[in-house]
Amino acid sequence: MLTETLANARVILFDFDGPVCDVFAGLPAPEVAQELTALLSRQDEAAGAKAAETDDPIEVLRVAHEADTELGQKIEQALTAAEVRAVAVAGQPTRGAAEALQAARSAGRGVAVVSNNSAECVRVFLELHGLDEYVTKIVGRPSEQPHLMKPNPFPLITAAEQMNIDVTSCTLIGDSLTDIQAAHAAGATVIGYANKPHKADQFAEAQADVITEDMQAIADALTMA
Template sequence: MDTLRDVLDRADAVLLDFDGPVCDLFGGACTAYIADEVKDRARLEWGRLDRRVEDCADSHGVLRHLADMAVRRTGGRRGTRLDWADGIVTRHEYTAVRRAAPTPGARELVGALALLGKALLIVSNNSAEPVREYLERQDLLEHFTAVLGRDPQDPHLMKPHPDVITRALAELGDPSPSRTLLIGDQLTDLAAARAAKVPFLGFTRDAGTAARMRREGARDVVGSFEPVMHALSAPLTH
C-alpha cells in the first residue's frame, strides 16, 4: 500500500483549499450574519423568499439557494445575474482575510512543496481576489501558480462540483489527474476531488469529519501538517 510519502511524491501539483488548510478565515464563527445581509437585499430585489433561502444560515449556502430560487422564478432558465449577492459575500471575505489566523504549519508546508518543485494552486469556494490578497499579505503568493475561486455567475459550480478543480487542471495544461493532489478540510472537497479523479488528502481537526471522510473513501486524513512534513522528508518505499 502506498505511504503518504508515495502519494505526495507522485503529485506534480498540489491543490489547496483555502479556508482550513491555509487559514482560519472566519475564526470558527458562523457566517449567518452574511447570509442575513444577502437575504435582506434579496427581499428588496424579489420580495418573498423561498423557505430554503430563509432557513439558510451559511454565506455560501445562501448563494446556492438563491440560484435555485432564480431558476424557479424564470421557469427553469438559468443565467439570472446574482452579482449583487456574490458581491456581499466577497466584501465580507475581504474583511475576514485581513484578520484571518494562518493555519499552523501551512507556511512551512507551502515552502517545502515549492522547494520540491510542486506546482501549487488554490481551489476555493471563496472569491479569488480576497484569497489572493491574503496570500500577498503573508508573502506566499509567489509560490502559487494560480488562485482559483468560485464562479460569481454560477454558485452551483462551487465544490462539491468539480469545476474549480477542472479549471486548475486546465491551468496546469491538463495533466493526468492522478499526478495531482487536493488537500481539503470538507466533505465537499472530497466529493469534488473524487468527481475530478484527483487524489485527496483530508486535513481536519474534527474527529467526526475525519471519520466521515474515511467512510467516504479518503485513505489519508491528518489533523495537522506535521505528518505531511515528516512524510516529505521520509525515504520513498519504492
C-alpha cells in the same frame, strides 16, 4: 501513506478555508449569511425566507442564484466583499499551512488553491501573509455559476488545465466532504484534513486516500516525498 501519496503528486491543490486559513475567524460566517439574507430579502421575500434557514454564506449565494440570475450576481458581489473584509481580520494562516506551501514548492511541486471562496479573497490573504510567491494558480468560486463549485470537479479540472497537467496527477488537500467528492469526481487523489474531531470518520467513510489532523504533517511529509 501520507508521504507516498504526496510523492506521487505533481501538483498539490489546497482548499482555502480550513487548510490555509479560517476565513471567517474574525468576521463570523453566520453574521455574513445574515447580512446577505437581509439583502436578498429586500429583493425577493421568498428567497430570503429560504436563505434564512442556513448560516452558511455560500448556501445563501446558491439560493439567490436559484431565485434569479441578476439577484444572484448582487449577492455574489456582496459575498466577495464580505470575504475580503473577513480575511483581513482572519488572523494567521492555519498552523502548518505556510510550511506546507513552502515545502510543496521546495519539493518542485506545482501549487494551486482551489476554493469555493472568491479568488479575490484568496489573493488578498496570501499577499497579506507573504504566501503568494508559493502559489502558482488560484481558482476561486466560478463567477455567476455556483453549480460549478465543489463538489463539482470543475475547479480541480480548471486548475490542472491551467498548469498544463492531467488532473489525475494532482492531490487535493481539503477539509470538507465536498472536497473529497470533487477529488473523486475529477480522478485526483485527496488528503482529508480533519480539523474537527468528527471529520476523520466522515472522511474515512467517504474514502479519502489519506487523512491527517495536522497541516504540519503534510509539510513534513513533503520534505521526505
